[in-house]
Amino acid sequence: MSKTFLIARREFLTRVQKKTFLLTTILLPLLIFGFYALIIYFSVKTGDHIQIAIVDNAKLMTNINDKQNGDIHFNVVQNVTTSELDNLIQKKQITGYIVIPENYNIMGFDTLSLKSDKSIGILTRDKIQRKFSELLEEKRLMALNLNKKQIDSIQNANTLQFTSLQGEKDSNAKAGISYGVGYFSGFLIYIILFIYGTMVMRGVMEEKMNRIAEVIISSVKPFKLMMGKITGIGAVGLMQFIIWIVLVLILTMLLPLFFPQLAQQTNNLPMQPGAMQAAESVKNSGELQGIMSALSTINFPLLIGTFIFYFLGGYLLYASLFAAVGSAVNEDPQDAQSLLLPITMPIIFAMVIMTKAVNDPNSSIAVFGSLFPLTSPIVMMARIAHGIPNGVPLWQLLVSMALLIGGFLATTWLAAKIYRVGILMYGKKPTWKEMWKWAFLKN
Structure with missing residues (x-):
């Protein structure tokens, strides 16, 4: 051997x-x-839900409360002053708020501000920015007199299909x-x-x-x-x-x-x-x-x-x-x-x-x-x-x-x-x- x-x-x-x-x-x-199970458990049980209040003085954000999912929620509020919103932040009832002025042009690209008490992490900021941009995009399309079906077809359309030289779809x-x-x-x-x-x-x-x-x-x-x-x-x-x-x-x-x-x-x-x-x-x-x-x-x-x-x-x-x-x-x-x-x-x-x-x-x-x-x-x-x-x-x-x-x-x-x-x-x-x-x- x-x-x-x-x-x-x-x-x-x-x-x-x-x-x-x-x-x-x-x-x-x-x-x-x-350890992975513990991470999931604490994420499920103790995960923080981001509550963003939108003071919609321009009357643009209608019917958005019914479409909220995930851990970021936008809530439209009316007849609320900024001092009252500041108190809600101090009481931990909301994370922050966005004020849309009455003369806001939905077709323009004016910058809005999100005010909060604590610093928001970079990943959470990106998610908030992305979801709010999606809401504005939908409202801009509706301002062009497009119906809901047309908006869904535009947002979900795949304009490119990647294929190989052999004709296989990628x-x-x-x-x-x-x-x-x-x-x-x-x-x-x-x-x-x-x-x-x-x-x-x-x-x-x-x-x-x-x-x-x-x-x-x-x-x-x-x-x-x-x-x-x-x-x-x-x-x-x-x-x-x-x-x-x-x-x-x-x-x-x-x-x-x-x-x-x-x-x-x-x-x-x-x-x-x-x-x-x-x-x-x-x-x-x-x-x-x-x-x-x-x-x-x-x-x-x-x-x-x-x-x-x-x-x-x-x-x-x-x-x-x-x-x-x-x-x-x-x-x-x-x-x-x-x-x-x-x-x-x-x-x-x-x-x-x-x-x-x-x-x-x-x-x-x-x-x-x-x-x-x-x-x-x-x-x-x-x-x-x-x-x-x-x-x-x-x-x-x-x-x-x-x-x-x-x-x-x-x-x-x-x-x-x-x-x-x-x-x-x-x-x-x-x-x-x-x-x-x-x-x-x-x-």
Whole structure:
């Protein structure tokens, strides 16, 4: 039996048989969903509703009270003075008020003021501004003698339909779903590289500090020892990852049963601008029917297959580098932190590129990030969610895979050279310059 396999099996069994493995594997998803459930619960029970009073001296805002929904409400008031409104704000009965003067021109663009006692956050300001602008827009259209049916057709009309050269429709719902799936997949690999790469480094450090490596090296070559540790810990991560996926799917189906207002509260949580646009696109595309139609356009077999490939390829590439750092450091953990910067920077850089790639998968920076081996495991997942060839041409996917395999072989060779010297080196503070010399030492 291969010595590499024996080492991998030892690494796998010693970690899987620990109680901490079972606790982290089962309890971590439960804790995450528990915190998420608490956030939803407090959002539902203690969420603040914004009450805006409109003093409509121009008699423009009629019949708006019957159309209020969500957490922002506009209420038209008559024969109320500003001092009375100030008292209502002090008593927390309203958040603020808007005074529309009697000579206000609905077809003009005069600026109105919203007066409030407390500072209003930037996201809430944007929502208030958007909803009030929608009310004014409807009144402007009605001033042009348009009926309700005509106004609805103007507001809900889609003036552009995006299609590919092959004639396939590229709906807003599909773009929104692709954004969400790509961002989630890339972020998941980002977390995996950090967690399991650090796990490999700590495993190597423990054996070196406990002098176990000196005994093992007497019967196995350093390269086989390193590959055995990487393979064994990688198998632990893959098993843990599969269990997490199953638990997440189960909990995702159960969570709406306990919190029926999940979808509404999720839409009210803060999101980054790109995610807000994607969510709005999905919302405006026919609700559930549009979402299900968009999901059917996602090539999930391709997505899952590429995810497994880039998960394994990215892990093997970075795990060898983390192992090299672990073999070089001594008792002081701060030495490891100083050496990790050149390894963690490409991962962070890949995350930055991914935020661009999910919105524009064919931009030059996204193409570069998906081809460069140190960033491709994260960036390519953001592009592949948009499909082939719309998001990623097939040749770019094949080239990216080939470069990732080549990058893994190159980093493994380099890390093995460092590992063979560093695992038996004590008493000297390592530097990258010193490790570079180790990589080219002759046997």
